[in-house]
Amino acid sequence: MENYEQSFNYENCLRNEELTKQGYEKKKQRKTGTTIAGIIFKDGVVLGADTRATEGYIVADGNCEKIHRISDYIYCCGAGTSADTENTTALISSKLELMRLTTGREPRVQNALTLLKQYLYHYHGYVSAALVLGGVDFKGPHLHMIHPHGSTSTLPFLTMGSGSLAAMAVFEAEYKTDLDEESAKNLVHKAITAGIFNDLGSGGNVDLCVMKFQNTQFFRNFDKPNKRKFSRINAYRFPKGTTQFLEEKVTLLRKNLVIENLDKNNNNNDNDNNDNNDNNDL
Amino acid sequence: MDPTKKTLQPYVTGSSVLAIKYNEGIIVAADTLGSYGSLARFTDLQRMSKVTNHTLIGGSGDISDLQQIQKTVESLILENTGFKKDEEPLTPKEIQQYISRVMYNRRSRFDPLWNHIIVAGYQNNESFLGAVDIFGTFYEDNTIASGFGAYFAQPLLRKGYKEDLTKDEAIDLIKTCLKVLFYRDARTINKFQIAEVSEGGITISDPFELETHWEIADWQEGHL
Numbered sequence: 001m002e003n004y005e006q007s008f009n010y011e012n013c014l015r016n017e018e019l020t021k022q023g024y025e026k027k028k029q030r031k032t033g034t035t036i037a038g039i040i041f042k043d044g045v046v047l048g049a050d051t052r053a054t055e056g057y058i059v060a061d062g063n064c065e066k067i068h069r070i071s072d073y074i075y076c077c078g079a080g081t082s083a084d085t086e087n088t089t090a091l092i093s094s095k096l097e098l099m100r101l102t103t104g105r106e107p108r109v110q111n112a113l114t115l116l117k118q119y120l121y122h123y124h125g126y127v128s129a130a131l132v133l134g135g136v137d138f139k140g141p142h143l144h145m146i147h148p149h150g151s152t153s154t155l156p157f158l159t160m161g162s163g164s165l166a167a168m169a170v171f172e173a174e175y176k177t178d179l180d181e182e183s184a185k186n187l188v189h190k191a192i193t194a195g196i197f198n199d200l201g202s203g204g205n206v207d208l209c210v211m212k213f214q215n216t217q218f219f220r221n222f223d224k225p226n227k228r229k230f231s232r233i234n235a236y237r238f239p240k241g242t243t244q245f246l247e248e249k250v251t252l253l254r255k256n257l258v259i260e261n262l263d264k265n266n267n268n269n270d271n272d273n274n275d276n277n278d279n280n281d282l
Numbered sequence: 283m284d285p286t287k288k289t290l291q292p293y294v295t296g297s298s299v300l301a302i303k304y305n306e307g308i309i310v311a312a313d314t315l316g317s318y319g320s321l322a323r324f325t326d327l328q329r330m331s332k333v334t335n336h337t338l339i340g341g342s343g344d345i346s347d348l349q350q351i352q353k354t355v356e357s358l359i360l361e362n363t364g365f366k367k368d369e370e371p372l373t374p375k376e377i378q379q380y381i382s383r384v385m386y387n388r389r390s391r392f393d394p395l396w397n398h399i400i401v402a403g404y405q406n407n408e409s410f411l412g413a414v415d416i417f418g419t420f421y422e423d424n425t426i427a428s429g430f431g432a433y434f435a436q437p438l439l440r441k442g443y444k445e446d447l448t449k450d451e452a453i454d455l456i457k458t459c460l461k462v463l464f465y466r467d468a469r470t471i472n473k474f475q476i477a478e479v480s481e482g483g484i485t486i487s488d489p490f491e492l493e494t495h496w497e498i499a500d501w502q503e504g505h506l
Binding site: 154155156165166168169170172173194195197198 | 433434435436437438440441458459461462465466498501
């Protein structure tokens with residue numbers, strides 16, 4: 001469907017070489033601060049993610065959403081540059097909706113997979129999005145991982161992001177085929193928690209998404225293992241009189257105009273007004 | 283400071299070393315591989331060794347540097363051995379501190395010993411489990427993992443550790459971690475040794491194999 005006519009463009013390579021010789025450091029790919037994971041269980045797929053967004057060493061957002069909706073029954077976790085994951089998944093989500101309208105069919109997970117991998121390959125890794133795509137279509141449950149350069153893998157359990165090693169350790173130790181829903185949710189929760197506590201790039205809360213055939217449940221903040229131990233008193237509420245004032249002026253808001261009866265012939269059945277004939281001023 | 287005689291990179295390397303305290307001692311484990319880059323060069327290396335009746339050291343990183351450290355610690359023990367029978371020359375902590383000093387001195391000369399050393403000892407009914415890294419940083423903890431173990435095994439060890447862990451539970455946990463490392467670390471082989479450091483002394487087991495499952499390979503049906 002997509003026509004990628006222009007592929008490789010080497011125009012800037014010579015320039016980049018010159019710049020490096022002049023001492024400009026090539027921009028390094030920053031390691032992504034995320035733990036995302038997915039597993040296939042008996043009835044479908046469970047996806048999980050942490051909720052920390054980092055800017056270098058600072059936590060920019062402690063409770064962001066990393067599980068994106070591609071379609072009602074296909075969801076995608078994203079690690080990497082937030083702008084890239086959000087916009088890529090949104091783009092493919094809308095492409096998939098168009099595909100649904102042209103084909104007249106419920107889109108399949110492999111449709112999303114192909115669109116995503118072809119899109120990412122076209123940008124040769126510069127769109128820094130590492131995705132875990134999962135969903136259930138009429139062919140059954142599917143789980144795939146997509147790397148920023150466009151390669152894909154299909155496995156019963158997957159992890160990505162900087163916390164992927166901690167999460168993968170949990171999966172390798174405890175994954176079994178044909179888990180039931182509760183065990184599957186607990187396993188993914190355990191894996192994400194391992195990432196949250198053992199990887200500094202991951203943190204916050206655990207989000208889960210359970211997908212079965214024509215049945216998706218999104219658990220935003222399934223678990224909150226990092227609650228504040230104190231409750232913040234409303235520090236910004238100052239009692240009246242803290243700021244001294246010289247003058248006080250109170251203005252009442254005007255009452256809204258209410259149209260009680262909209263009559264086509266402009267016959268206002270206005271109970272207050274008995275002059276129906278003369279003035280038509282409104 | 284002869285630049286041609288400084289360590290720039292490791293050559294023959296050992297992968298992870300894992301260790302966990304249990305109620306009556308410490309379990310330490312490592313595989314027996316010495317990799318030469320991506321070549322599995324030496325498949326029967328002993329990366330853990332007993333230095334006194336109560337202390338064991340294990341190391342990951344460059345094997346020649348590890349052997350150097352073993353020699354240095356050995357001669358240190360010898361110098362400190364008195365004529366009284368059954369008198370321990372040095373405590374585990376003292377050995378760790380000595381290694382730390384050696385490592386720090388080397389790194390300050392830009393000529394490091396390319397290792398991460400684990401020191402495990404049981405003396406006077408007390409466990410000691412600590413580590414020293416390439417820079418000379420020293421620390422103690424209930425669970426230690428070097429190399430790739432820090433990323434794969436440490437989360438599992440930390441989750442599984444508890445105050446009254448029994449020996450069998452500790453060994454099960456360590457074996458699970460070794461298995462995960464064999465699955466996910468490309469510089470390992472399925473041949474491990476486990477050492478037990480406890481009241482009764484130090485025993486290093488014979489190399490053994492773990493059961494692994496690769497049926498998942500059948501799972502993938504072609505390529506999309």
